[in-house]
Amino acid sequence: MIQKLKLFALLTITTMSVLPARGQDLLARQAPVDRKMKAVDSVALQRLIDFENFENPSADLYDDWDNMHAHSRVTELPDSFRISLKNFCMPTTNRVLTSNFGARWGRQHKGLDIKVYIGDTIRAAFDGKVRVVRYEGRGYGKYVVIRHDNGLETYYAHMSKQLVEEDQEVRAGDPIGLGGNTGRSTGSHLHFETRLCGVALNPAILFDFRNQDVVDDSYMFRKSTYQRESAIANRLRGVNGVSYGTDSDEDIELAVAAPEASYKQENRFHKVKRGETLFSIARKRGTSVDAIMKMNHLKKNAKLKPGQILKFN
Numbered sequence: 009m010i011q012k013l014k015l016f017a018l019l020t021i022t023t024m025s026v027l028p029a030r031g032q033d034l035l036a037r038q039a040p041v042d043r044k045m046k047a048v049d050s051v052a053l054q055r056l057i058d059f060e061n062f063e064n065p066s067a068d069l070y071d072d073w074d075n076m077h078a079h080s081r082v083t084e085l086p087d088s089f090r091i092s093l094k095n096f097c098m099p100t101t102n103r104v105l106t107s108n109f110g111a112r113w114g115r116q117h118k119g120l121d122i123k124v125y126i127g128d129t130i131r132a133a134f135d136g137k138v139r140v141v142r143y144e145g146r147g148y149g150k151y152v153v154i155r156h157d158n159g160l161e162t163y164y165a166h167m168s169k170q171l172v173e174e175d176q177e178v179r180a181g182d183p184i185g186l187g188g189n190t191g192r193s194t195g196s197h198l199h200f201e202t203r204l205c206g207v208a209l210n211p212a213i214l215f216d217f218r219n220q221d222v223v224d225d226s227y228m229f230r231k232s233t234y235q236r237e238s239a240i241a242n243r244l245r246g247v248n249g250v251s252y253g254t255d256s257d258e259d260i261e262l263a264v265a266a267p268e269a270s271y272k273q274e275n276r277f278h279k280v281k282r283g284e285t286l287f288s289i290a291r292k293r294g295t296s297v298d299a300i301m302k303m304n305h306l307k308k309n310a311k312l313k314p315g316q317i318l319k320f321n
Contacts, residue, residue, distance in 0.1 A: 069159050069205055075174050078140055078153055078163070083205045089229045091204070092158040093214060093222040097181035099133050099164060100124050100198055103218045108246040109210040109238065118208035119163065119201035120246075122217055124187035126168050126196050132178045133162050133215075141170050148199065149191020152184050160209075163201035166193045204229060212241035280316040293320045 071083065100122055107121035124130070136156035143150050148165035152172060155161050168188025172178060189196040202211045214227055223245075278289055286297045286306070293300075301308065303319040312318075 070155070073139065073155075075140055078142065078144070078148065078151070079203070079206055085205050085207055085231055086229075087231055089159065089204065091160060091214070091227045091229060093224060093226055095180055096134055096222050097131050098215070098217070098220050099131055099162070099200055100128060100187070100217075101220065102128065102198075103220065105217055105247045106197055108242050109208075109212060110242065116208075119165075119199050120211045120215075120217070122198045122200060124196060124198045126186070126188050128187035128198075129183050130164050130167060130185040130187060130198060132180055132182045132184050134158055134160065134180050136162075136178060138172045138174055138176045138178060138184070141172060141174050144191055147192050149193060150185070150188065151191075151199075154178060154184070159204060161203045161206075163199070163203070165199035165201075166190050166197060209234075210238040210241050212245040213237055216245050218245065278318045278320055280312045280314055280318060282314045284312060286310070286312070289318065289320075295320050 069083065069086075069089075102122055102124050104123040105120060106123050107117060109120055110117060132154055134154075134156040136154045138152060139155050139161070140151070140153035142148075148163070150167045150170055151163060151165040152167070152170055153161060153163050164185055166188055167185035168190060169186040170184070171186070172182075172184045178184065187196055187198060193199075200211055202209045202214060209229070214222055216223055278293060280289070286300055286308075290297045290300055297308070300306070300318060300320055301310075
């Protein structure tokens with residue numbers, strides 16, 4: 009009996025000593041396979057990263073992700089940058105614009121105002137990630153900022169309620185808030201901004217709210233021509249075609265010379281300059297003195313003031 013026990017113990021010890029060696033042999037044989045799989049995984053991962061960077065150019069435009077400040081730190085604008093406008097959704101179905109991008113009341117208005125009513129659904133314009141959800145009593149009121157895969161950031165302000173959270177992924181068309189009149193606002197409306205590298209771009213260059221569409225499949229931003237294009241966009245797709253926010257008289261003249269939009273524009277506006285008269289304005293705008301007087305309830309000897317806004321058609 010004792011001899012059997014000794015034999016069993018010897019066999020057990022021998023078996024235990026052999027198993028680690030066999031395990032090590034198995035690991036040794038597996039190592040080349042693991043290295044090959046790692047190489048394959050690295051190639052696949054790099055392809056995925058390259059594809060995401062191609063589909064998400066915003067990764068190359070912004071250095072950080074900041075939930076604390078509404079406006080991203082302004083980075084250097086590229087000389088040119090193509091912004092994809094595919095797979096969009098209009099932020100609101102309302103078509104009435106109440107204020108243009110550009111100079112307004114002695115300051116820069118950095119977005120478009122669209123008439124909405126309290127409770128109207130506001131939707132994300134493109135796929136992206138919510139960066140800021142905050143309240144600003146003396147400005148935006150309840151607002152949301154979304155960074156999009158196409159490089160843009162969009163702002164939605166004066167809402168009555170926000171329906172998303174910071175760092176939330178959203179798809180184009182997802183409800184993000186409800187129309188309202190919060191913050192510095194004189195009536196219920198949506199203040200809508202589009203920014204590139206922290207710099208405000210005229211949304212009218214990209215969006216045609218009256219026709220509920222984007223202007224094209226993409227927009228090529230160029231620093232050298234953007235100001236002129238912004239003036240023309242206001243002329244074609246802004247509030248009654250009035251050209252605010254231009255940097256020079258040349259820009260204004262170019263905007264005025266732009267072709268008419270596809271939709272009907274009943275009234276246009278002229279901002280009076282020093283020394284102008286009803287006659288000179290009528291001649292410049294291709295209308296008559298009587299027509300301007302009638303539309304603006306003016307007398308023939310009325311004195312015009314610089315900065316005064318006159319209707320004409």
